Amino acid sequence: MIPAAFDYVEVDSAEAAIAALGQHGDEAKLMAGGHSLLPLMKFRLASPSVVIDIGRIADLSYINDAGDHVAIGALTKHRAVETNELLKSQVPMLAHVASQVGDPSVRHRGTIGGSIAHGDPASDLPAALLALGGSVVAKGPNGDRVIPAADLFTGFLETAVASDEMLTEIRVPKAAGAGWSYQKFNRRAQDWASVGVAAVRNNGASGVALVNMGPTPVVATAVQDALASGADVEAAAALAADGMSPPDDLNGDPAYRAHLAQVLVKRALTEAAA
């Protein structure tokens, strides 16, 4: 399978990428590692007329201690997130979830910024970012703005990052002592999750987000509210599918996924509390 023809533009800075987006408009797509966009282009589900290669921007691959949070450059590879000592000690769930993306060769190319900007409801990292209460930095012609993860995922493969903006940084609050769990249920190794659950429990506060339970990565609001009101794990987990519209595909119908979400949320909350 070969992508439709496109013009290739290579940029060496985020500013140059934004200028190129401004010049080429909606027909242009940013490509970092290419492990979300290129498969879509090969299937001809995406046919951008211009591909702006941001993969060589040197200063957007980093994992930095930023006081109350860890700042991760958008071009940081999954493999670097997975193996980073700062993340392993301060935000262990994120390092773990990065290790669940694809397989090692995929993780050598795919980037955290690419995965999150793609906004696939079936992918692992967006749910982790939601459960952790993280945010992203979007750089545009008028400078930087911070978008909370809760406001980021607006529709199927759509995010609040505007078409003339580039996601440049991911911020995750430190949560060294928090309980956490990531439950990924799939039928074959390295498949997308049929359903996944990211859960964080920290001093009575809970973050719970679901993978593949609707058109976007999604917070399990009903579960979080129940926990905040003092419900036990069993009662909270029973609400896992409330307000969700899970997809219907070969891996399961909506009713199956709703049940699976309840089971996995219960497991996740139990593990996160242990």
Next chain:
Amino acid sequence: MQVEVTVNGQAKSADVEPRTLLVHFLRDELGLTGTNVGCDTSSCGACTVHIGGESVKSCTVLAVQARGEDITTIEGMASDGVLHPMQQAFMECHGLQCGYCTPGMVMAATSLLSENPSPTEADVREGLEGNLCRCTGYHNIVKAVLQASGGQS
């Protein structure tokens, strides 16, 4: 668009369309047909090569993205007629049946050992999860990788 890369230690160059995949660049432009195309969807690992010493799936990399990089393919593993230790271990452990997945397996396995020189059997199985053998010959593949690492086999 001109793509200049180092492949197996040699400078190579070809003029290709931006949409050319790295695996097609290697096979069709450079004649290095040891790298196979399997699923063509970054699942099976038959097309695994190294970029800068790390395993990647060359069906999901544009040739233009690899410009200036140091690429190693299965053809670059043996030197002076002597098999790479991983290839030797695959041969001795009968780590291949039909052989289609083998180039990708060898490239993924050597990348694995460069990151984790002393893997456990579980490490090897997880490390090769992105490489499928449809002969289902995993047992001897894992054995070969462990032998090449100097561990139990």
